[in-house]
Amino acid sequence: MSTLSYTRFLWRSLDDHGIHSPFMFHFVSKAFYAKGPRLSKREHRGQNMQIPYPQAELLYRIVSYLRPAKSFVLGEDADKVIEMLRYAGEENKIKLWFFSPLAPIPGGTDFAVIAENNKEAVLASFKKIVSNSHNDTVCILPNIHANAQLEASWQAILDHEKATVTVDVYHLGIIFFRREQVQQHFMVRPSRSFFRDALIGLKSGYGLLG
Template structure:
């Protein structure tokens, strides 16, 4: 907790607004996405689902692969507790929605479905930006996959999201074989340095100039902060945006290397 507080203090001091940004690409992203205050109807749909899940006291068994990716003991947890702790808060879910709407990805990959709240934001945002898209979401726990599918069906997006169950280390290689390219990637799972960097390197072959990589909890621990620093230093990375709780990585060859810390 002290490390997180220290990291946030550093972020707060160094973060810039759009007025300190000279890159047209990043300036547009801030203006059209980060600062977009419109209340889209889809927000209300997803937040209604979140509230229903927060009120759900039923207990389910969850296989937790933990930060190390190794299967831990199966635990019994209330659905309400999972919804409260695992899903991205509304502010960040809405940002992911707008990012999908803005970038219009055709091929999307998510690490960490959980109950599907964050997945729903992204799928509905992609619907606004593109007539057709492919969205694969990876989840370690079989029961969470089943619950997420029920939630997707309720929202009418069950045909939009393909769920894959199992340890990311084992499921990712096969999933990548089935993609010709990746336009949008959201990584929220296995919060350790080595796996995070490994997943990134595995996906590079499927990435292209306009691919968006989004990493969750980049300052969750000293180890994740180190992973973020190594991602920024990768020779193919030209642009990074640090929003403290999430980080965006781009491989834009036409842009000079620059790393931004943006207040959000």
């Protein structure tokens, strides 16, 4: 990630108090801001996880909150993601079942991760996930701002008719397929920082005054 890209994200992002969707407010406040299991940097190093700490830590929190049963990980880095998710499951007493992309998932998957690094592969995997989804499926695309290919992939997913609610938390993109929701996109800071949030709040206040 570049410093400029991350700064631009922070400047445009919200915390849970800026979200007016009850569904998204509940998800963000419970998955990110509530007290709960966290992956420490020491654990990340000790387990020799092969995905970057910011992504692993967010995935850990999301899995700990959702407690999914049926999981679907696609892509060239699938083994690295599955290893990390298995650790999260074991630490939080969650029975994660990983399904093969070669056959349909009975009833659809609960949780899916696209572990690809180029647009064509991401969108091919997303198509498979859509066909194996149900109304409460949660899909994750890591690294959405890592390069132009992944940013283009994320934009294509935002435009997909089945992606009704999407959340950019910078290190991950989160996709929901809830048919009852109007199509909405959110940019959310997944952690709190007093000074950073105060500065962003001042920006918002001046915007209102202007």
